[in-house]
Amino acid sequence: MSKSENAHLFKVYIWALSFIKPYRLPFGLIVLSSIFITAIELVIPKFIQFFIDVIVPKNNITLFFSLLGCTVVLLFIMLYLSTVRNKLQHQVQEKAARDLHYSIFQHLRKLGFSYFEKHPVGETLSLMNTEVTAVQELYRRYLPFMVQEIIFSVIALFILFSLNVKLALIIIPSFLLYYLVGPKFERKASILSKEFSTNRIGRNKKIYESISALIEVRSYNSEDWENNRLNEKINMYNKSMIKAFFYAYVRGTIRRLSYYVGAMAILFYGSILVRSGTLSVGEFSAFMIYYFTAMHRLTSVVTSLTEQRVLMYQIDKIYQFINIMPEIKDSDSPLILTNIKGDVNFKNVHFQYPTTGKVIKGFNLSAKAGQRIAFVGTSGNGKSTLLKLMGRFYDPNEGEILIDNVSLKDMKLSQLRDSIGYVFQEVYLFATTVRENIRFGNPGATDEQIFESAKAAYAHDFIMELEDGYDTLIGERGVKLSGGQKQRISIARMLLKNPTIILLDEATSALDNISEIEVQNALTTLLKGKTTFTVAHRITTIQDYDQIIVLNQGKVAEKGTYDELMDKEGIFYRLCKGQQKELNNQSLPVGG
Known part of the structure; x- marks a missing residue:
């Protein structure tokens, strides 16, 4: 994948997240509650370390019950914070998804007649259903997951390095091992994901067309012909989906293999540190819990980023749509007439559609109210x-149309349509x-x-x-x-x-x-x-x-x-x- 394409997908990602901007306060509370929840989750291995290194050797029952009581209290606090966070997440997700739907409908209306003549209904329906669902998936699943997992991973890595720097450094070659092999599969998976997205739109358009033409197909006794065309689109979609997910899972397997290799190295070097007395059994136990949890979370973050990259190809369809400039729009200072009488004048009007020759050539007309x-x-x-020109669904290529001696381009569109x-x-x-x-x-x-x-x-x-x-x-x-x-x-x-x-x-x-x-x-x-x-x-x-x-x-x-x-x-x-x-x-x- 080229740098320019990566930059474009990142731009699309930031745009998709911009719908959360109006809900900064509840989103900030989500992040804050995630930090507290993560802190509680990360203190549990420390409790285990304390139990192994302090309580067990001293056989201190009082200290054990005190530790158990603290754990229970912390778990109840974590449960409450999780409930609050989930409620806030649900509110932010649904409101952001609602705003996205609304902005698409608003833009669809601004694009006007010319857009609908160029784009089939099936394409627009696919945009409103499949592609919007992808954005909703980003809000409902990936973003909350990313916030929680990244916070956890950062704090866990800090704790790992604080326990033992040399042991924690093994994490670095574990990741390097993946990146020696991973990019090849990364590029292939990205190309197939793009192909998968395109074939999905083609399949959806064909399904809509087949349903719309049901009466005609039956009247011509052409069910087999139409079924073959539909099956061709479905087969293309299924094949591209299998390839895309195959490479995605191969890539994930390689990634997981790399951190299991790291775990074997930690077990080997950690046992040496324990035997030499540099690391206690409790510290080593806590380190292993932190390592596996942190690596699992980090791997999940990387997997999530990969899956979101696939989503970005879908969301890019909406991004491209939102950035289509309306061919017909109000002027910077539109005129609002106090009373429209109904005089209409065509002055040397020429017009042609983008894919045809000139349809109107030097048309002149004067009509009184x-x-x-x-x-x-x-x-x-x-x-x-x-x-269509009179209703300003299109603008003439040359000449102008006037109502009450005012050019349609100077009138406010809402007043013209009214x-x-x-x-x-x-x-x-x-x-x-x-x-x-x-x-x-x-x-x-x-x-x-x-x-x-x-x-x-x-x-x-x-x-x-x-x-x-x-x-x-x-x-x-x-x-x-x-x-x-x-x-x-x-x-x-x-x-x-x-x-x-x-x-x-x-x-x-x-x-x-x-x-x-x-x-x-x-x-x-x-x-x-x-x-x-x-x-x-x-x-x-x-x-x-x-x-x-x-x-x-x-x-x-x-x-x-x-x-x-x-x-x-x-x-x-x-x-x-x-x-x-x-x-x-x-x-x-x-x-x-």
């Missing part, structure tokens, strides 16, 4: 991209009640306001027919509702929010004719007096719009009202005729 604008054109010409409402083709509903799904548009709304919004969205009647009315649980993503019902819930939610600008992205394209009529009635209520931008799938829904923009290869090909564009007999005219022909073919009777 309350106007309704429709974007039409074939797929891939930038219609939905314009809505002033814009979205109705997409795919509606996301939470797995809770109808009431709470509508209240999502305005968390502070009263029940009366929710009812009024539902009535205006033509949703009240079907909601009242549900099993528990507004308190009906609608299942994951609203699985108990039809497409038209979901859209009307979404529109009720938007009515409750009452934004100045509405963005509709093919909101009715996936609905049948009856559902579309119901949703269109709801939209008529929603759009009154609002500046509206619609990505239109069906031309019949935008015939009364103020402007229709026909996009072709990222540019404005045609612009005007419905009648004006039909009179031109251009691209829009051909689109209308094509849709009309398609509708006529669908309405022809089947059979003879």
Whole structure:
């Protein structure tokens, strides 16, 4: 492992520990109680030394019971301190883990739309589950263990050298023996640990994908094909795990062998010192207890550091994630408008995604407050991209977009998002009640306001027919509702929010004719007096719009009202005729 990589992992380690910083006082009490507990543990071998060298030769029963009484009192004190320490540890661990979870969620929201389009959901779920668990393991297990073991080892080594310096020096070659062989296994184990971490993420993403695609896989009768792909990821994960842990345990075996060799040397040299009278039997007994305990603790610390290095590769995923800079963020001095009217202007806007060519090329548009604008054109010409730019999910590469003559980049993001409402083709509903799904548009709304919004969205009647009315649980993503019902819930939610600008992205394209009529009635209520931008799938829904923009290869090909564009007999005219022909073919009777 290179020095730069070691330095990076140490930086990640310090970052992970930084979440404990707000809890310095309880953590300090944990360290203090560990010192007292360690002192009591280390005084026991001294009691044994005193028993062997003083009490036994003199056969002093009174002194024996006094020593026994002191031992019992100290053990009770140690038990109490251990209880206090464990309680403090639990509080610090859980609060630090909670803060980490919260910071990840906060950062995830800051990263915005572009992050979710680049990264699959399975990767994010793996981050939130597996990688966060690794940090929690650091707080819950490794850090308390390290504090206790290091304190014990340092004090024990001090006592060992105070008993006999020459005998204690044997510890040094014992460690050197390991480091003559250990680095080779250290490097190999680190490389395999990194590979293991990568394969675990790949396995988790594949499991999520397999579960998400369950219906499609069954409908295509492709279970064997999908199982083979899943098993391939699982096998890669298992093989890398076996290799990583094999080298980790080989490394541990070598380390333990080194201190057992040291113990043999101490036994040999210690017996010589006892026979020469340089060291008493009690001192030698205490020394051996201290040595084995200290070496066991030191070995455990080294093993713990090795295991934490493996954890650091997992935690590094979170560290890298937290350090991703949001592409969209507030300016240093964002403007807050007193009242947003809804005037929208595009000025020479150019845009391209990182992995594609230019999607929008020199787009210009001026929309007055309350106007309704429709974007039409074939797929891939930038219609939905314009809505994303308007909501500032992305920023243009060139040009600017203004609301009420203020650039979106200068507006405060929270005010911009509050002033814009979205109705997409795919509606996301939470797995809770109808009431709470509508209240999502305005968390502070009263029940009366929710009812009024539902009535205006033509949703009240079907909601009242549900099993528990507004308190009906609608299942994951609203699985108990039809497409038209979901859209009307979404529109009720938007009515409750009452934004100045509405963005509709093919909101009715996936609905049948009856559902579309119901949703269109709801939209008529929603759009009154609002500046509206619609990505239109069906031309019949935008015939009364103020402007229709026909996009072709990222540019404005045609612009005007419905009648004006039909009179031109251009691209829009051909689109209308094509849709009309398609509708006529669908309405022809089947059979003879």
